[in-house]
Amino acid sequence: MTQTQTQADTEPVADRISDARPDARPDAAPVPARATAQAAPGPAAPDATDGDDAIPPPRTTDMPTATPTGQAVATWITKEAGNRRIPYDRARLERSIDRVRAEFPQLDVADYKRSVFGFVERKDAVNADDLVDHLIREAEARVDVTAPEWEQFAARLYLHRLYKRASRNRFYDTEQKYGSYVGLQESLADRNVYSNDILRAYSKEELQEAGRMIDPERDKLFAYNGLYLLATRYLATDTSREVYELPQERWLTIALYLMQEEKPRERRMQLVGEAYWALSNLYMTVATPTLQNAGKTGGQLSSCFIDTVDDSLQGIYDSNTDIARVSKGGGGVGAYMGYVRASGSAIRGVPNSSGGVVPWIKQLNNTAVSVDQLGQRKGAVAVYLDVWHRDIEAFLDLRLNNGDQRLRAHDVFTSVCIPDLFMEAVERRGDWYLFDPYEVKRIKGWYLQDFFDEKKGEGSFRQKYEEVVADERIARRTVKAIDLFKRIMVSQLETGNPFMFYRDEVNRKNPNKHAGMVYSSNLCTEILQNMSPTRLMQEIISGNQIVTTKKAGDFVVCNLSSINLGRAVVPPAGQGDLITDVLERLIPIQVRMLDNVIDLNALPVPQATITNQKYRAIGLGTFGWHHLLALKGIEWNAKAAEDYSDALYERINFLTVQASMALAKEKGAYSVFAGSDWHTGAYFRDRDYNSPQWLELAAQVAVNGVRNGWLMAIAPNMSTAQIAGSTASIDPIFSAFYYEEKKDYRRPVAAPGLSLETWPFYEKGAYKVDQFASVRQNARRQRHVDQSISFNFYVPSTIRASILLELHMTAWREGMKTTYYVRSNDIDIAECEWCSS
Template identity: 35%
Template sequence: MQASSTLFEDSTRNICVIHRDGSTTPLEICKIRTVVNWACRALATNPIALEAQLKTRLRPGITTREIQDNLIRCALELCSPEEPDWRYVAGRLHIWSLWKDTQVSRGYQYGEYARTVQQKVLLGEYDSRISLYSPEELEIANSWINPDWDADYDYAGAVMLTERYLLANELPQEAFLTCALLIASVETPDNRLNWSWKFYRAIARRQISLATPILANLRVPNGSLASCFITAMDDNLESIFENIHDAARISKNGGGVGVNLSRIRATGSWVMGKKNASGGVVPWIKLLNDTAIAVNQGGRRAGAVTVSLDIWHFDLPEFLDMQTENGDARRKAYDVFPQLVVNDEFMRRVAAGATWTLVDPYEVRTNLGVELAELWGEAFVESYLQIEASLDSSITIYKKVNARAFLKQVMRSQLETGMPYLWFKDTANRANPNQHQGYIPGGNLCQESWSNVKPGEEAHTCNLVSINLANLDYEEQEGICHTAVRILDNTIDLTSPPFTASANHNVKYRTIGVGCMGLADWLAKRHLTYSDLQEISNLFEDIGYYCTAASMELAKERGAYPVFTGSEWSKGNLIGARPVDWFEQHANSPERFLKLSQDIKKYGVRNSHITSIAPNTSSSLVQGCTASVLPVYSRFFYEKWAKGSVPIAPPYIRDHLWFYGENKTLDQKKIVKVIATIQQWIDTGISMELLFNLNAGVYFPDDPERCLTAVDIFETIMLAWELGCKAIYYIRTVQKDSFKESNKQCVACAN
């Protein structure tokens, strides 16, 4: 140790460094060593190894920032599956740099929170509602800040947090504390600080993850906090352009939007009494596509729009081709995310290899008086059979296809581009607690959140958080679930909806989505796998119960959502609009559901939809856990960022390596069964990606030459529908041992 230190000091003699404030002093090795030792504290890393890497990079005139960046690069280079903790060293060094930059810029780091609030309110950077708190209350809140919590991030998380979420001259704990105080600002004055502390502790300790719109927009004036929106176009110009305008306003604020176009007349339909005048749905999708590009969230990223079309629409073949390279470029839309709205009758005909008929909604509406887009379940089947009986008489614009062959065409598109998403309309609407008020037309951008939509009147609007299972102990589950529900209910009263139909929906349904991330970590810590379905079911039974009970308790305190009367909830039906006897048969602890059913009938629930599981692709990096409820793609890999290659690994890889099953080699039927198991306890949806490895022998160790076939993928999709999954998000493939992504990346409205 002594020899190494002497060598290091000899090699750096006579070097002067330039500090962040511009001053110059001789290099002091002891200061570098102090930072290195702090960054390596309590980790399985040797600080001497980092010093040895750094010494060849020092030179006269080097800046302290360059030294810090060099230390970070050295730590990243030392990171490996055998020594994964170096990514935490790099993360701490990045945070140290943030601390020092803030010190130089504003003159202090932590410790003067009230002063920070005052300055940022005056500059218009903080919402003035934070001024509800007195200077004395802000001093109490300042005492809660624990700077050590900043040292919990690995490099990927630290960079994502500082570059995407923090304001200028703002430190992480200040951002979390300000969010907590604002969320609690709708509480009664005597309770605000109490709830602020609970909110801050859960957020700062990374037990609850705020969705991107909340964490990014809550602190700034007039921010929109909702993550997910769904609108629907009526078949007229006024509605079409209103939807395009609404999509622009959603994208401006960082939300993701689903737009259903199933009412729009098909190509070749009538316009102003003239047949063959309609251009169909694709021209309107192209306008949405260009809007998503133009309204780019202040230059941060393009807008995010999923366009959905029911599986019976005449324009479906062109809808599937609008992202291919062949054909008329004027009818292409490469920057939207296509989604198929699939009903049970189609899937039954797929299973039977029967014929399916594509029709024009305008002709059906005009000649038969049926608005086909509104129908699902038996009502749809009855009308659809009537339509098929009217072919060539009342219905002249149609096309017959083989249902199974058509699904295979969909699968080909999915393998090429990852899309279209599949949203199972009947499954989702059967679970809709608000059937008395309408229907759900399609899914949102990330395929986990939806509720009733009425063109021009109500647009689905939902706020999201996620519970980080990696950082949650059993005895904390109930309290964290209650805290998560209260956070989201409060944000409904704090947000500024981007348009009237969104505001109407927010007030009427009070839709929220408590999700989960880090299931792979939760399993690994307990030496469980994705085959342990009963343990997974027990976990999500608890979460589903606690979140629903929390909304009931809020209804006692604040009242039920306005259209609760007549809902499935009001009938005593619970999660997924299921009768209470289902829970008697399937729950691990059925007696609590019986009581909850009675309590809800008596007191109501505060929120019409309560739970939904988002993909959490980027926010899981900040949370230091695996994304959503899916396995890790790989236990350890490098991701290419603008700053270079960044190591990505789950948090417990060093101690529980072999209990992290890798998705790239996992039979996707197992994933479907896990999602179906979880879905029983989640009242809205779950973002389910499927990842198929196309290399030989991966799934068939006894037959090393055998590859996955189209039949295997077909069976997996059919299984998802049969087991009650509500949606299939992206289809990914692995080829030649590499991760082949579609040409789109998930911009995830929740992330």
């Protein structure tokens, strides 16, 4: 997952985009994503009245009544909460604007200047922050297809502001842009903002060497929105939210932190340099918890977790506690509820005693609301249930707005675990049977969910299911499979949930099926790893202490980072076809960084640490797919997009497997490598990797192992993609160009890299591109991803049930493992070419 799934990732696309920035003063904390949109000029940019060529302002409030030229003062510029003021000088402000404009000579700033001058000169006094807010707002307002550079113009204004504030707080000359990195480490460690890890791990000389790696020119890669998000949510500040850390220092701190235990020491600084190169050039991003917490005090580095809830009072409440601890540390959670007995089941032999899964899910709902993620957003929990569970119908209604609200849980996200057999029953409009898992276990001695179909169309799950159906001792409820699927689709169109988890395909393609089973996914449906419940073994009293012993289950952790396809694959400007991309250099350092997260992580749940060390799973992903297609001149609906998806992700997968294998040679393979599909070669055979290159790599992996039990997963990446100035995940953009409504102004939003050349490839937004083409594209990609992909459907709310059903059936037939939201939008059905036939 996002990287951590943010609250914004759980909302409609239009809401996510319009709430991308806080609506407060420049250095205020972010507001919740669902807050009412307010005027949001964003953080103040450079103080346009403090240019170097200006006359130094007086330092007292006893101000002259005329400017140095003898003109009467019409307007004052106020600073420091009104305690300091200087006379407004139009020429000085114009010079400040011209300095920024010099980088963008193609922009016509005449009207911009008139607007800014008018804003100031109509007033007796203008606060300096309000002035620079207006400078930024006016720059943003001019963004369009022919002049997208206004977004960078606004970013330059903001950068200067950051530089100025940091230099003031850290006592160095603003013109240097960056001050002493060693001094920053020492200062923020003294303030308990940074941990002491970097100061302990590196000598002063090494930190000075690291400081020399900083390249302020790379700050110019940011667009305004991305820079704003980075600065207001992730850069290290003190308790008063004053600016200390600057963007390049965040990248360097992450690099130093993740490489601190690398050996030999002589090579360590080289690895720090490689990690800084990858991050500072925006070739990749780390997961949001890593971006937020690396090098700072408190917090963990991983995005998402998955728990398996045991069917016992102790297990249910222990899981609730563990989920609360994860949420407190900033993680999202997937919770598999399939073992919990159904409503009306027996408890200790007393029939009709169980309330089923709904009351326990409501408890998780309260936990998600009560235990927020580091005070920034409410907790996020997805609950998974098998489609044969007797409570599935009540489960599908959990998020609906109608019906008995006592049976609703609006703050969790629902997901359904679906076997091939159910989809076949939907196809033939057959019957489907619902069972109580506890009763199945009591009578048969095993759980249905512990089996899956080894091959499509045959296998052990269907045999076990039919055995349960044939056993008259086991109570069941009979429904039509198509009726159950209709309930799924109704809920999806109203709430976006449930997500879909195709359990047979997941487990068939699980490279570690020798060591366990995958029952569900995480909050964002991209993590697929072995799972099992943690169970209490005994509690004993020892003196005045209670000693509890538990058998640790597989509590899944996902460690994420993502390649920025819009920068890492397309050649840098001016280099033409000399290089095709930076992937061969990028992916080895990215895999190493992810692997180091595992050892450095301070996880809030002990069994998660055990699982993390056991499998050493990582999730290398991507974002910027639509951005890349536009830059390459490939239409979304074209077969060329499918072919390119296949070829590109095969290459990324090859380089990722190769990098993990190289790490295994250096540091050792993960502990249960022996017997895995990596070891036996089944991983490569199942994906038809038959080229000489792949066969050679498979042979090397069999000998050397891989460092990480799972390697790839593609998360939603909404926040980090915005920081890096690209499109989210593998999703199409919402719209090539639109206006975001604020309280008292409208700001244009343009797709990344939008120009007259890229416009035709962006013109069809998410709700107009062919969703069947998206499925085919994603199915080609899925072959090369050993875990899964956060894949959304974008459909009109008026879509015919038959079309939505066929979308789901196509996704299942094409071998997709999961699907994420069904995002519906009220658009004119006549505009929906792909769904109107």
